[in-house]
Amino acid sequence: MSEPIYVLIDHGQGQIRSASWEALRMGQRIAAETGGALHALLLGQGARGVAEQVAGKACASVIYCDSGRLAEYDPDAYAAALRQVLEADRPRLLLMAHVYQNIDLAPKLAAGMNTALVTDCIGFRSQDGELTFVRQMFRNKLDAEVAIHSPHPWIVTMQSGAYSADDLEEGQATVHERPVSLDGVEQRRRQLEAIEGMKGSVDLSKAGVIVGVGRGIKKEENLEMIRELARVLGAEIGASRPVVDNDWLERERQIGSSGQNVSPRLYVACGISGAIQHIVGMKGSQCIVAINTDPNAPIFNVARYGIVGDIFEVVPALIKKLKERA
């Protein structure tokens, strides 16, 4: 019988994060294919209530650690708690969602335990008794199958959306508290205030039409053409992150995981490759048009209409056509 698989479940305000449900789903899949019992693991203060929300899903048990030191995220306390559980139980895998908190936590845990971490995975393969993981590399343009050479537990973070929480199998798991001792753990990092950074003059969430511009625009001066297209379409301008990072447009116009979520009736993506961090912010658009010189750009996966072409030719032609129509 294989050693167990653990899944770390993140939560906030009594709610389980959707990406953690997806990680649990991946855990169910790996357990089904490769054997081993699946256990969910939660950290927090008064975590029992949230732990009980997981008990209705198919897994062997739900384990929670309850401590005042786990009330808010602190990397030292969180890593120490996880380490105590993992060193006692020796699972072969610890799965978790690739969310900001775990990007901060997982490498610390992996370094402390001297075990491997594979981040942002979109799938796994089990072949000849070996488990490998699939993840994106090279600016999301290539996929890689990664094999691990390390003692257990291997730590694996999952990309949001790679598995669907709708596919979770139901079940009935027992809920246990696991005592951890965090008294000796010094708190070096303190959490101060949280601020909302996207508040500004533009609210893209209400826009009916958005022209999205990406690094394909090449320079700030070239944005004039995009502004013109937005004018004739009566659209707002949105952008991928690098355009904003370069200061070519205001931060509030950034669309994606660290920007705004939009769902206009029409989204025209100009020179945007379609990295997952961008897609999550605009995939709810009713109709997506993608214009890109690279026929393999993943933006075409979410588009209804695609044009393999140069924005410096297609956009002016489009402006002309739209003007004629008006």
Add this chain to the structure above:
Amino acid sequence: MKIVVCLKEVAGRDTRYRIAGDGRWIEESDVSYEINECDEYALEEALKLKEAHGGEVTVLTLGQSRADKSMRKGLAMGADRGIQVVDDEGKASSPHGVAAALAAALEEEQFDLLLAGTQSDDYSYAQTGVILAEMLGLPHATIVMEVDADPAASTLKALREMESGWFQWVQMPLPAVLTIQAGISKVRYPSLKGIMQAKRKEIRQVPLETLSVDWETVPRLEVRRLFFPEIESKAEMLEGDAEAVAAALVEKLTKEARVL
């Protein structure tokens, strides 16, 4: 403040990737290399901190011998000196290995702050900086978009990017490790004077073999296979010259999708 910045050299932004013959890496023959995007932002932040508080900026890299080109650019932007761990065989290509080697190379160094990038543009592991922090026994914060250091009080505040446009301030004592996110500020270009001066700045080369790392015990990730993702496009592709596709698109958007 003494600041160390991790700079990784990666295939440039405009690379048209091709898969190498062994199916495990990209074809490198016609690739041009540059500094990893968020590392350049990390260096910019270090230079700003030096301007504000005085001190020294050291750039640190591990890679093939050719990586001295990126080191020189870092020095031309204003870093004072460089440390280059030379690993021509790619022995230390996993996060634990890279971090162990960088930590060993820093043994003789004293610093208040170590900056790395959030993630590399080749492996995209998003873990090396934090592993390094843990190996050095230092506190850390990731995906940082603003740094407010108080070297006199030996403390620092960092603004962490969170999901959906939220940010979180955290505070920790120095020395500390931060991973810097792209977009933290506008990256400077090297000046002509900077480029001239860089030629005379020191780059200390450290062969990987001379570092005390027990490679047998270092967890390792192995890229078994590298491939283009399957395109699952259901998009209707419009073909023809610019005029034709523009006309077709307007027609489709008006009559079929009815979104105009």
